[in-house]
Amino acid sequence: MAPVTQLLLTANVAVYLLQSIAESVLIGYFALWPIGTGGGAFGGQPPFAPWQLVTYSFLHGNLMHLLFNMLALYMFGSDIERVFGPRRFSVYYFVCVIVAALAQLTVAAIGNMPPYPTVGASGGVFGLLLAFGLYFPRRMVMLIFPPIPMPAWLFVTLYGALELFLGVTGTSQGVAHFAHLGGMLGGWLTMRYWRSRSPFR
Numbered sequence: 001m002a003p004v005t006q007l008l009l010t011a012n013v014a015v016y017l018l019q020s021i022a023e024s025v026l027i028g029y030f031a032l033w034p035i036g037t038g039g040g041a042f043g044g045q046p047p048f049a050p051w052q053l054v055t056y057s058f059l060h061g062n063l064m065h066l067l068f069n070m071l072a073l074y075m076f077g078s079d080i081e082r083v084f085g086p087r088r089f090s091v092y093y094f095v096c097v098i099v100a101a102l103a104q105l106t107v108a109a110i111g112n113m114p115p116y117p118t119v120g121a122s123g124g125v126f127g128l129l130l131a132f133g134l135y136f137p138r139r140m141v142m143l144i145f146p147p148i149p150m151p152a153w154l155f156v157t158l159y160g161a162l163e164l165f166l167g168v169t170g171t172s173q174g175v176a177h178f179a180h181l182g183g184m185l186g187g188w189l190t191m192r193y194w195r196s197r198s199p200f201r
Contacts, residue, residue, distance in 0.1 A: 004086045005077035008093070009070055012121055015058040016066050031117030032056035032101050034108040053101040054094060059119035069121040076125075076132040083135050088194075096127025096186040103182025118176050126163075126180045127187030129156055134191070160184060 001009075019026055035048045060066040081089040100123020132139070133156030141155045142148070150158075163177045 001074070002078040002081035002086070002089075004089050004093075005073060005081050008077065008121075008124075009073055012058055012060070012066065012070060012073075016060055016063075019059065026059060027117055027119070030055035031059055031119050032104060033117050034115050035105060048105075053098050056101060056117070056119050057097045057121045057124055060121070061119055065120055069125050072125045072129065073121065076128045079136060080128050080131045083131075092127065092131070092187060092190050093124045095190045096183040097121070097124045099123070099186025099189070100126070100176075100179040100182035103185065104176050104179040107178040118179060120176070122176070123179050123183035123186070126183035127190075129159065130184045130187045131191070132156070 015026070029049075030052060032052045033048045060069065077089075080092075084092055101118070104118050133152045137151060137153035139152045140149045141152050143150070143155070160181065163180045
């Protein structure tokens with residue numbers, strides 16, 4: 001496993017273990033809270049803080065949430081890290097995480113959503129998924145449910161379209177679909193910047 005990918009996996013698992021000891025403190029201070037909420041369901045905790053744009057990505061809602069994100073990080077991270085190199089891979093991953101957070105904050109503000117925290121590495125993972133589809137478009141990916149093999153470019157396209165549909169229709173409440181799409185957007189903008197191309201040309 002590539003070194004930064006391995007470090008991210010280790011950090012996410014370690015933080016999840018810490019959550020079992022002090023979940024309310026970690027969620028209150030380090031999850032991504034909507035701006036101006038003052039801690040929402042965890043009343044008395046601090047409101048939104050800038051560091052939450054990154055720290056939320058190391059927290060997870062439950063074991064299944066962690067396992068799915070870490071499986072995707074394991075599957076796609078090392079290949080992309082070998083393409084980008086460790087330094088650029090780190091920059092890419094955290095740009096995806098931050099843009100995903102900004103997308104979620106924007107949607108929460110526009111939609112006047114109830115104050116509740118966002119957690120999970122999905123923003124970074126969806127950015128890696130986009131990069132994998134672009135750099136390894138013909139690599140076969142096997143779905144878990146249902147177990148259907150398909151080329152990476154098709155898998156990424158369908159997954160992105162599904163997230164957009166679920167986000168617009170409000171399906172699967174409790175899932176930050178626009179944060180996932182924000183992670184993909186952050187990855188796309190980063191690659192456009194590295195190639196010295198106008199983002200929207």
